[in-house]
Structures are given as structure tokens and as C-alpha cells.
Amino acid sequence: MIGIKTKIEDVVKTDNSMIDFFNKEKIDFCCNGHMTVEEIAKEKNIDANDLAKKIQGAIKSDNSNREDIMNIDDFKNSDIKEMIDSLIIDHHKRERDLLFEIDPLLNKILSVHFARHGEELMKLHSLFADLKKELEEHFVKEEEITFPLMLENESPSQEVIKKVEELETDHEEAGDIIKEMIELTDWFETPEDACRTYVHTFNLLEKLVKDVFIHIFKENSIMFEKYREKGGK
Known part of the structure; x- marks a missing residue:
């Protein structure tokens, strides 16, 4: 479950298909992968809980075609x-x-x-x-x-x-x-x-x-x- 303390890099490690999501949202998963959802939200001036829910909703289970x-x-x-x-x-x-x-x-x-x-x-x-x-x-x-x-x-x-x-x-x-x-x-x-x-x-x-x-x-x-x-x- 994605929470506001979840690190961005851990999301990608768990579900690599999230690379496309983070690119689209202009969230740096490589150099700033150590940052938490809460820290990214603060940087982007958006609500951390809303961002966590959006990330959770974007996670896919089938990565076989990538x-x-x-x-x-x-x-x-x-x-x-x-x-x-x-x-x-x-x-x-x-x-x-x-x-x-x-x-x-x-x-x-x-x-x-x-x-x-x-x-x-x-x-x-x-x-x-x-x-x-x-x-x-x-x-x-x-x-x-x-x-x-x-x-x-x-x-x-x-x-x-x-x-x-x-x-x-x-x-x-x-x-x-x-x-x-x-x-x-x-x-x-x-x-x-x-x-x-x-x-x-x-x-x-x-x-x-x-x-x-x-x-x-x-x-x-x-x-x-x-x-x-x-x-x-």
C-alpha cells in the first residue's frame, strides 16, 4: 500500500511499469528516487495523500509486455x-x-x-x-x-x-x-x-x-x- 512516507524508488522497484507514470507526472524517480511521496508533494505544492492515492491507483500488476x-x-x-x-x-x-x-x-x-x-x-x-x-x-x-x-x-x-x-x-x-x-x-x-x-x-x-x-x-x-x-x- 502506498503511503506518504513511501519512497519513489521503492514504488518503481515493486512495480517497474510506474516508470511511465512518473515520467508523465514529471516526477524524478531516478536522481530523486530517495524522496518520499510526502517530499515530492511538498516540492510540487500538492496534497501528499492525494498523490499517494493517485500513485496507488496507477499501479499495474501485468508488466509482461514491457x-x-x-x-x-x-x-x-x-x-x-x-x-x-x-x-x-x-x-x-x-x-x-x-x-x-x-x-x-x-x-x-x-x-x-x-x-x-x-x-x-x-x-x-x-x-x-x-x-x-x-x-x-x-x-x-x-x-x-x-x-x-x-x-x-x-x-x-x-x-x-x-x-x-x-x-x-x-x-x-x-x-x-x-x-x-x-x-x-x-x-x-x-x-x-x-x-x-x-x-x-x-x-x-x-x-x-x-x-x-x-x-x-x-x-x-x-x-x-x-x-x-x-x-x-
């Missing part, structure tokens, strides 16, 4: 090495490919649609550049520094925990950029005069953002939590 949901369920039952392998293969590679694909398309629609939508697209272009830099550098830090340290140190040391905390800070910074992108575009809604390239670009941006959200949730709320528990923290 590939990403089943992936999270499998992820929870994996060991640290399997989790790391999954993150690199299922998210780092996918997100690198999406960043590479989106970059020239965003430049193209900025040029073609500048006259009518220049202000929004200029801002979006700048935010995307910031996100691309943040994610690409973050991937390297994970793959070359922190993930190997986690595998070498089954029992977490203070040095490794510090590196993990740095990654969590990176996640917050990426999350802040994404929130700006979502607010700017109203969840990547395209204008009526948008061409096919415009629509395709925004669809890819939404796909990227949703993947990053799941990626961060898996790390912050599942893998890092599991790793800390190994050290009794």
Missing part, C-alpha cells in the same frame, strides 16, 4: 559484475549511439526552423551539448575508473565509495539538464509546422532521456545500494 521493465527485474537479481556488463551494453552503448545520431539532426532543424522556432531550438541545442559532454565524460569515468574499482574491491572501501558518490553527483547534474530540456519542450512536443526530421529528432531525444532515467535508476537505486550493503553501510 522489455525495459523485465530488464530491470532481471537487473535486480544480478551480481555486481553482471550489473556493470548490462549497464555498459544496454545503456552506455545505446546512449552513445543516440547522442551521435541526434547531434547532426538537431543542428539541421535548428537551421531549417530557426525563423519560427529559433529561440527554443537554440536553447535546446545548448542543453543537448551540455548533456552530451556530461554523459560522454561520465561513461568514461565509469568504465575506466569506478566500475573496475568496484570489481577489484568486493568489500567497499572509502576510496571506492567516494568514487561512487562522484558518479551520483554526475547523475544529478545530467538530471538537471534533462529537466530543463523537458520543461523547455513540454516533454518533446513538436509544433504544428514541424517537418518529419523535427518530429524524428524529438522522438530520439525522448528515447534518449527515458533511457538515461532508467540507467540512473539502475545505478543509484539498485547497483550502488547493493554494493554499499556489501560493506555493511
Whole structure:
């Protein structure tokens, strides 16, 4: 039963289909998954009990038709090495490919649609550049520094925990950029005069953002939590 003291991350762990609900409600389940329903309600200036009831009403029991949901369920039952392998293969590679694909398309629609939508697209272009830099550098830090340290140190040391905390800070910074992108575009809604390239670009941006959200949730709320528990923290 969902109450006002329930953590958002615990809702997603119990029912992964709630990812779509939280995205639609603009509730951050990845970087702020540690927050309770009560804290989220206060931040959004709404009644906590009403929000708890809305979340409870949205919970579904059948998740069998969602590939990403089943992936999270499998992820929870994996060991640290399997989790790391999954993150690199299922998210780092996918997100690198999406960043590479989106970059020239965003430049193209900025040029073609500048006259009518220049202000929004200029801002979006700048935010995307910031996100691309943040994610690409973050991937390297994970793959070359922190993930190997986690595998070498089954029992977490203070040095490794510090590196993990740095990654969590990176996640917050990426999350802040994404929130700006979502607010700017109203969840990547395209204008009526948008061409096919415009629509395709925004669809890819939404796909990227949703993947990053799941990626961060898996790390912050599942893998890092599991790793800390190994050290009794």
C-alpha cells in the first residue's frame, strides 16, 4: 500500500511499469528516487495523500509486455559484475549511439526552423551539448575508473565509495539538464509546422532521456545500494 512516507524508488522497484507514470507526472524517480511521496508533494505544492492515492491507483500488476521493465527485474537479481556488463551494453552503448545520431539532426532543424522556432531550438541545442559532454565524460569515468574499482574491491572501501558518490553527483547534474530540456519542450512536443526530421529528432531525444532515467535508476537505486550493503553501510 502506498503511503506518504513511501519512497519513489521503492514504488518503481515493486512495480517497474510506474516508470511511465512518473515520467508523465514529471516526477524524478531516478536522481530523486530517495524522496518520499510526502517530499515530492511538498516540492510540487500538492496534497501528499492525494498523490499517494493517485500513485496507488496507477499501479499495474501485468508488466509482461514491457522489455525495459523485465530488464530491470532481471537487473535486480544480478551480481555486481553482471550489473556493470548490462549497464555498459544496454545503456552506455545505446546512449552513445543516440547522442551521435541526434547531434547532426538537431543542428539541421535548428537551421531549417530557426525563423519560427529559433529561440527554443537554440536553447535546446545548448542543453543537448551540455548533456552530451556530461554523459560522454561520465561513461568514461565509469568504465575506466569506478566500475573496475568496484570489481577489484568486493568489500567497499572509502576510496571506492567516494568514487561512487562522484558518479551520483554526475547523475544529478545530467538530471538537471534533462529537466530543463523537458520543461523547455513540454516533454518533446513538436509544433504544428514541424517537418518529419523535427518530429524524428524529438522522438530520439525522448528515447534518449527515458533511457538515461532508467540507467540512473539502475545505478543509484539498485547497483550502488547493493554494493554499499556489501560493506555493511
